[in-house]
Amino acid sequence: MSLGWIAGPGTALHGELTIPGDKSISHRAIMLAAIADGTSRVSGFLEGEDTRATTRIFGQLGVAIESPSLSERIVHGVGLHGLTGSSEPLDCGNAGTGMRLLTGLLAGQGFASVLTGDASLSRRPMGRVIEPLARMGARIDSGTGGLPPLRIHANNNLQPIDYELPVTSAQVKSAVLLAGLYAQGDTIVREAHPTRDYTERMLAAFGWPIEFRPGFARLSGGHRLRATHIQVPADFSSAAFFLVAATLVPGSDLLLRRVGMNPRRTGLLRALRLMGADIVEENPGEQGGESVADLRVCYAPLHGIIVPEVLVPDMIDEFPALFVAAALADGETRITGAAELRVKETDRIAAMTAALQSLGADIAETPDGAIIRGGKLHGGTVDSRGDHRIAMSLAIAAQRASGEVRIGDCDNVATSFPGFVELAAAAGFGLRLA
C-alpha cells in the first residue's frame, strides 16, 4: 500500500529550517566526481531516492563511493576513461535528471549500457536527448516514441556538435555537454531561453576548460577533471514549499538557512514578490561556487498576476506550489508558456487542476498553463499521482483549507525531500501520516 498523508488545517509557521541539499547539484557532483582523477568529497549531498539511484549506478560502473555520514560522500574518481560496463540495467528510479544526464555521459563510453526507470520515468520523453546525441554519432535504442528503457551502444568516436536547443531544458543541454567531454573538438550548446547552468559551473570547478554565459556554452573533449570538494547548497525547489506556505498562513515568520539562489532557479521568488509576498534575503554569500542566502518569509496577503513567460524556465519545478498560491490569492492568475509541465513526473497542469478543483478552487487548465481565480479551499481527498512536488504542494494548500485534506500516493516525496513531513510538522504544518 502506498503512503498517504492527512494534512491541515495549519497554524502559523515559525522557526529556522535547514532544507536538504540541491537535487540538480547532487546528481552532477556524483557524476563529475566519478569521472575525475582523484578523490572528491561531496558535502550537503541530498539523501533522496533520485540522487541515491545515481550513486548506486556509479557503483555498478566501478566507482567506489563511501558515505562516512549522512549527506557526505567520498567519491574515488576513476578518471575520464575509467568507468567499466555493467551487465545489469542501470536503474534511475524516478529521476529524469539522472537518466538524461547519464545518457549523455554514457554515450561516449567503450561499453554498452541499459538505463531503466520506474513507471513515471518510463513515460517521460527521452527523444530530446537521443536526437542530439545521435547527431554526435551515438547509437541509442529506446522504446516506442523515444521512451525508456534506453540501450546505449559502445562508442569511442563521438563527434562534436553545435546545437541549438529545440526544448528549454537544462537536462538536454547537460547531456550534450557531458557527451562533449568525450568528443574531439568543440561542442557548443545554444539556448533561446537560458536554463540552470550547474553542469557548466561544476565542470569549471573540476578544472575542465569551458566558456559559458546565459544561453551559450562551449567546451572541447580531451581534457581531464581534477577531484575537488563540492558543497551543495539547500535546494531552492524544496525551500519553495515553505516560502509559499509561510506566505499563505497568517502569523507565519520562517527563516530558511543557506538556500541556493542561482537566478536560473529563483523565478518563484520573483513571481511571489509580484503577488505581494514578503520574502527577504539575508546574509548573502557563496557556497561551492553558488550564491546562497538565508530567506526570511512572513505572511502576506497575495493578489493574482499574469505570470511573465520569461520566468517560466527559472521556476519550472515550482509551478505546483504557485498554483496553490494563486488559488488562495485575491483575483486572477494566468499561467502561459508552461507546456513542459505536462511531461514532468506527471502532467502537473492536469494533476494540480484536478486536485485543487476537488478542494473547491476555481481553475481552468489551458494547453500550456492555467487560469486560476483565487478563493477559499475546503477539505477533501486528493491524489498526488505519485509526484513528489504535487504531494508537497497539496500539503501546503491544506494548511489554508477549512477542513482536513487526505493526500494519496506520497511515497515519492522521498525522491527529493526526505524528512519533509517531520520538518514541516515541526514548523507548524498540520501534517501526519494517514
Ligand code: S3P
Ligand atoms: C533539471 C532540469 C529541469 C528540472 C529538473 C532538474 C536539472 O528539467 O525540471 O527537476 O537538474 O537539470 P528539464 O531540463 O526537463 O527542464
